[in-house]
Amino acid sequence: MTGLSSLHLDALTEIFNVGAGRAASSLSDIVGDEVKLSVPSIEIVRPDDVDGRLLAQSDGKFSAISQHFSGPFDADAVLLFTEETTLEIVRDMMGSQMSIDEVADFEQEAMCELGNIILNACLSAMADMLGITMDSSLPSYKVESLQDIVGRITESCDQPYILLLHIDLAIEKRHTEGHLIFLLSSASLNNLVTQIQRFIDGM
Amino acid sequence: MNTTELGRFDVEALCNAVNLGLIIVDADGNILLWNDWIIKRSAIGEADALNAQFADVFSEQLSPAFLTAIKNGLTYGLPSVLSNALHRSPLPLYDNAEMQQAGIRIHQSITITPLRCRLGERCCLIQVADSSTAIRREKVLRSHSETLRLETITDSMTGIYNRRFFDEHYKIALAHAKRQSHPLSVFVVDVDHFKEYNDYYHHLAGDRALRQVAAALKSQLARATDVVARYGGEEFVLILPSLSTQSAADFAEKLRCAVLDLAIPHSKSSVSDLLTVSIGFCTFVPNTDCDPCELLHTADAALYRAKKNGRNQAVSFPLARPENKQMQVKSDLTLP
Numbered sequence: 001m002t003g004l005s006s007l008h009l010d011a012l013t014e015i016f017n018v019g020a021g022r023a024a025s026s027l028s029d030i031v032g033d034e035v036k037l038s039v040p041s042i043e044i045v046r047p048d049d050v051d052g053r054l055l056a057q058s059d060g061k062f063s064a065i066s067q068h069f070s071g072p073f074d075a076d077a078v079l080l081f082t083e084e085t086t087l088e089i090v091r092d093m094m095g096s097q098m099s100i101d102e103v104a105d106f107e108q109e110a111m112c113e114l115g116n117i118i119l120n121a122c123l124s125a126m127a128d129m130l131g132i133t134m135d136s137s138l139p140s141y142k143v144e145s146l147q148d149i150v151g152r153i154t155e156s157c158d159q160p161y162i163l164l165l166h167i168d169l170a171i172e173k174r175h176t177e178g179h180l181i182f183l184l185s186s187a188s189l190n191n192l193v194t195q196i197q198r199f200i201d202g203m
Numbered sequence: 204m205n206t207t208e209l210g211r212f213d214v215e216a217l218c219n220a221v222n223l224g225l226i227i228v229d230a231d232g233n234i235l236l237w238n239d240w241i242i243k244r245s246a247i248g249e250a251d252a253l254n255a256q257f258a259d260v261f262s263e264q265l266s267p268a269f270l271t272a273i274k275n276g277l278t279y280g281l282p283s284v285l286s287n288a289l290h291r292s293p294l295p296l297y298d299n300a301e302m303q304q305a306g307i308r309i310h311q312s313i314t315i316t317p318l319r320c321r322l323g324e325r326c327c328l329i330q331v332a333d334s335s336t337a338i339r340r341e342k343v344l345r346s347h348s349e350t351l352r353l354e355t356i357t358d359s360m361t362g363i364y365n366r367r368f369f370d371e372h373y374k375i376a377l378a379h380a381k382r383q384s385h386p387l388s389v390f391v392v393d394v395d396h397f398k399e400y401n402d403y404y405h406h407l408a409g410d411r412a413l414r415q416v417a418a419a420l421k422s423q424l425a426r427a428t429d430v431v432a433r434y435g436g437e438e439f440v441l442i443l444p445s446l447s448t449q450s451a452a453d454f455a456e457k458l459r460c461a462v463l464d465l466a467i468p469h470s471k472s473s474v475s476d477l478l479t480v481s482i483g484f485c486t487f488v489p490n491t492d493c494d495p496c497e498l499l500h501t502a503d504a505a506l507y508r509a510k511k512n513g514r515n516q517a518v519s520f521p522l523a524r525p526e527n528k529q530m531q532v533k534s535d536l537t538l539p
Contacts, residue, residue: 107288110287112284138316139284
């Protein structure tokens with residue numbers, strides 16, 4: 001099927017949790033309170049299934065921060081801000097009161113940075129643990145429907161599968177909790193599997 | 204642009220011509236490029252900057268976010284953005300000496316991208332944009348849009364929220380109550396015999412009375428989450444989260460008394476010598492199978508009962524369970 005076994009997924013979960021830890025420490029520095037990030041699960045899904053799974057949690061449009069990565073394997077990573085609470089966290093960080101439609105220019109820039117911190121932390125953890133280097137585009141921000149996002153990241157690759165990560169975010173002191181979705185679509189999933197296998201073999 | 208074309212330009216002149224701060228740092232953190240834009244705003248000359256450690260070139264330490272971003276660029280080849288909203292002015296850069304004296308830095312948006320040098324080593328390009336103008340423009344636009352928004356959601360006669368705002372807020376409050384499993388109460392308040400009041404005391408007095416009632420209802424709200432709006436004509440609606448059934452009943456009574464305490468004479472009322480209100484209310488209690496979407500209808504039906512029962516009173520209906528929804532009384536309140 002995808003070539004990714006449950007052992008591979010466990011290894012990926014570990015990698016992404018290391019990344020989440022790095023992102024949390026960066027975010028804590030910015031927010032000034034302890035931010036907790038964790039990746040409870042990773043799934044391999046078909047693009048068609050992404051709709052149902054995610055729309056159960058939120059409807060309408062998502063704030064999407066995208067970066068394109070290239071290296072031993074190419075990947076499109078998109079971080080989706082799903083629930084209102086996540087937006088509240090961003091607003092909390094910026095002290096703003098605007099609604100999602102009104103997220104103004106410089107707040108979009110802040111959303112970009114927030115996504116950039118999490119995506120970079122995950123990818124740098126991956127680079128460290130898999131012993132690879134990746135190049136990346138700058139993050140871009142867009143408000144999109146889920147169909148558009150999935151369509152966009154699967155368009156350029158012939159792989160019928162997407163990695164779907166759930167990320168929980170919490171700032172305990174402020175009683176805020178949020179949930180992010182991280183979609184990773186790779187045009188060279190086989191290469192990713194090879195890298196992970198090497199990592200597992202090396203352990 | 205191929206290399207021959209690029210050869211026709213002086214790259215140094217190009218770097219100094221752009222209206223953007225450009226700094227290049229090598230893998231060891233040494234500064235390779237320090238353009239005129241940065242020189243002018245940092246008051247640090249090229250001679251002092253070139254080959255110096257970027258982390259030490261300014262008189263103060265760089266923020267952890269800045270250091271992480273540079274590390275991501277140099278070690279992992281990952282680009283970073285430092286947004287103005289989250290960092291404001293990470294580098295000690297000033298418009299002029301006067302501003303530097305006053306300690307007023309320029310607003311900055313910073314982009315850090317990895318850069319491959321000719322020798323193959325990884326360097327890091329730091330671009331600093333002055334976002335002060337954008338911020339100023341944004342502030343003006345925002346204040347305009349807030350003024351306009353306030354106008355579209357305010358009832359011009361009473362100064363409280365209008366129906367447009369309530370309808371919007373009602374949907375959000377319902378979704379929130381369902382998701383967070385907290386109670387939600389809706390109160391519909393109608394001035395008794397208002398048509399008679401208007402006919403007898405005339406419209407100007409009628410308008411004044413409505414303004415007083417609106418203010419009296421509003422004065423009973425203590426929390427930021429509580430909302431009162433003019434629903435239409437002489438009808439008002441209030442929505443309050445997290446009240447127990449008993450607190451909701453107490454609150455309804457407080458509303459009724461607040462209007463009565465205004466002591467507005469109403470000699471054409473069948474209920475009292477003073478202007479009174481009838482109130483219908485309903486509370487959604489979480490963890491029951493009731494659908495809070497029926498809150499407003501049920502409160503309306505309770506108001507109808509309060510009118511039937513003789514006015515100047517508050518009546519509560521429980522939220523109908525799905526199976527006996529059809530038994531719910533339909534309100535026949537008409538708005539003028």
